[in-house]
Structures are given as structure tokens and as C-alpha cells.
Amino acid sequence: MGVTLLSGCGSQQLLSIGDLSSGYNREVAFMSIFAIALSIIIFVGVSYALFFTVNKFREDKHTAEPAQFHGNNRLELILVVVPVIIVMFLAVLTVRSMAILNPVAETSTKIDVLGRQFWWNFSYPETKADAGGTVTNGNEMIMPIKQDVALTITSGDVIHGFWAPNVGGQRAAMPATLKTWNVDTDRAGVYQGNCSQLCGASHANMRYKVVALDQERYNTFLAAAKAYRAPEPAADSPEARGYAIFMQGKPATGALACAACHRVQGTPAAGAAGPDLSFFGTRRTLGAGMWEFMTEEHWETPRAKEILHAWIKHSPLVKPGSLMPTYDGSEYLASGKKVKGGVLTDEEIDDVAAYLRGLKLPEEANYWNDTPVYGSSDAAASDTAASVPAQTAKTTQPTPGGNQ
């Protein structure tokens, strides 16, 4: 039923708990066979009993009142014992599956998941970067195949839900709570993940990609990510000007530094209020999966450049509830208060974008290369899924839902 329901609405990628490349899904499917078979038997049995009695004891005006009696011990016993057996059988099946799926092995690959309004960070706690800090990627989770991957989830604000059904079950991200569980898949590929708990204005725009790689490519990614230091831009290049604004902002107009909220590995930027941007140039999604650029050119396409520009300039306008400051002088919400954003010129915004596009992992560690996008019918066209509103509007979108 899940397969039928879920596959119908995927405008971008197939989400399915019926994806049997995941051991978790295989176990759930095995359990479901018994539950569904029992349900069918019960349905047929009850329907038969209903029609049988309605037919046999239907009112007949030509006979006298039917025999009156009270109680039927044998029937009552059956009606108690049979459901108890059914429920116990299902309970044993469920406990069996939980006992198989829940234990987290010491040797499992570990990934820490942080959900926030409205984005995700995925950290690799066992991999300390040479440049300091832990290897972390925003909104794109890289995991190895053919093994249990132990995810530990928490939230930085409200309750979110991690849900990438192709690799296993969902878990809620709760503030001040750590929960660990396993996901897995046998097939290398890119899978869609969504937030599954209503969490505010951009709940529907809180997506991510799970990129499952074979062990060798996963190791290559981790090794490159460990050694990574953001490339130093050439003097007087757009990237160098973008770097300066990224690190210091533009105090003359009150434009805030990106580095206050974002981390870029190997630079002084160590902010934690926003997603990690260390490998931004390698990523193919923007705004926590709100836009996808699933081609090799990704950021170099005119459409990607246009959206990235709009995103930096006035993020809450293109993504409701986004907590990024604005850079076109309009108001935005900071800690629940309306404040006026600083101003960057269009050229300066493009400089910042150029700097971001250059933050790339070495090509051999590019996890997108030759990784099939699972269940995608229109990968190339999917970057048109969400449109960018006109940039003329100067008002901030209302941001309901208790953004802080």
C-alpha cells in the first residue's frame, strides 16, 4: 500500500518503503506479509459471518418470533481466544524484527544528523578534518553501501523527522535528545530524503539527498574530505572579493558576514547557525533540496546562477521561513525581531556566489559522478520544479511557526 501511495506523488524522485535493496525494508516487508495475510483472512471471515447471519436470520413475516436465548459460551470463548492469539503472533513478529534491526554495532559507520529550520547537517564524527573540526556536509548525506550505518539524530530547534524511506525507517529529531538507529542499502545511488514532521513554514522545503557509495568510493570521499582545505582564491579574482565579503561582510552597509553562521573547512569561517558550506561547489542541491541541479554543469548553468543569486540576495523571499539575513536592504527576522538587512550590490553577490561555487572536493571524491539517481524520471528537468519569485519585492515574507 505504501508503495502505491508514495510512488504516485514523487514529482522528482521515487520514495518507497518497498525498496528492497535496504535490509530494513526487507525485514519490514517480511513482517508485513503476515500482517496483510492475516488481515485478508479476518476480512473474509468477518464478511462471510456477517452475510451468513444476515441471510439466515433475516426477518420473515410468515413465521413466529425466533427462539430467544442468552449467551453462547463456546462462541464467546472463540471470540476472545482467537484475537488474543492473532495479537500475540503479531507482537512476537514485531519484537523479532525490532531485535534484528535495532542493535547498533560498535563497528558500524557513524553519521551524526542535525535537523534545523529548515536544513540538515550530516557529520562524520570519526573523521576529524586535518584543518580542524569534524567533516560535515550540509543537506547531502554520503553513506557506504552493504552495511549498517548508525545515524545519531538531534534537532537544534523544533521536532523534525528524518525520512529517507529507500534506506530504512524514519526517526524524529528532537531537541536535546540523541537517538541512534540503523539505515542501510545494498545499491549505490542517490535517494531522496524529506523532513517528516511539520516544523514550520518551509517544512516541505526541508529535504536532503542520501548518496550511497560502495566502500572504496566512500573511503575516497572521506579521505578527501578529511584532507580538504578550502581553495585559496587568486588575488583580485571575483572569488577573492567574494571570500572577503564571506568572511567580513560589508560593515559600511551593515551586510553581515556569511562566516558568522556558516563553516568552511580550512578557513576561519566556523559558524554553526547555518549549514556547513565546505563542499558547496560539489553539492548539487540548494536551499535544503528546494532546488536541484543534477547535471555535471550544475552551478554553471544560467538557471543555477540565477537561483543562487536570488538565494543570497533575499533568502526568505525564495524560501519561506528561511532565517538567512537579507542582502538587499529589506527586513528579515532575527531572533524573532524584524531587522533591516545590509546591502550588497549584484556584483558583490555574484562574487560571493563565485567563491561558493569554487568550494569543491577533488574530482575523484565527487560523490555525484556516475552515481545513479534512483527513481528519477526527470532528473535533468527537475531544477525547474520550484520557481524564483521576482526580485522587485522589497518586503520580507511572513514567517509563521515560531522561528527564533
Ligand code: CUA
Ligand atoms: Cu523539519 Cu519538517
